[in-house]
Amino acid sequence: MIALTEAEITKAIPPGSPGIFKLMNKKGDVKKVGMAETDLAEVLKKAIHPKYEFFEFKATASDKAAWQQLCEAWHYHKKNDFLDSEDHPTPPRGKFWTCHFCEDSKRY
Numbered sequence: 074m075i076a077l078t079e080a081e082i083t084k085a086i087p088p089g090s091p092g093i094f095k096l097m098n099k100k101g102d103v104k105k106v107g108m109a110e111t112d113l114a115e116v117l118k119k120a121i122h123p124k125y126e127f128f129e130f131k132a133t134a135s136d137k138a139a140w141q142q143l144c145e146a147w148h149y150h151k152k153n154d155f156l157d158s159e160d161h162p163t164p165p166r167g168k169f170w171t172c173h174f175c176e177d178s179k180r181y
């Protein structure tokens with residue numbers, strides 16, 4: 074886990090990379106998951122909030138790969154943590170990707 078500050082984000086994440094992130098509270102519980110299509114560091118800086126103390130991230134090869142990993146992470150943490158939002162992630166605007174982890178392979 075990395076402290077959720079602008080300096081730490083800049084240090085940890087290469088610029089211009091798609092990827093996913095997880096935000097944790099003081100106890101290390103994952104409270105939020107999210108993705109970035111083109112620039113994870115930028116998106117993460119905008120997500121800085123006093124509610125969250127730490128972050129983890131994974132850079133991905135493409136925005137589609139980020140989406141798939143985001144869905145996997147969301148399903149996992151929905152079961153094991155208390156996410157701030159119960160809502161399933163939605164793909165970036167203009168993308169009609171499905172989630173492979175939903176039983177009904179629902180379209181979002």
Ligand SMILES: [Zn+2]
Nearest residue numbers: 144172174175
């Ligand atoms: Zn799903």
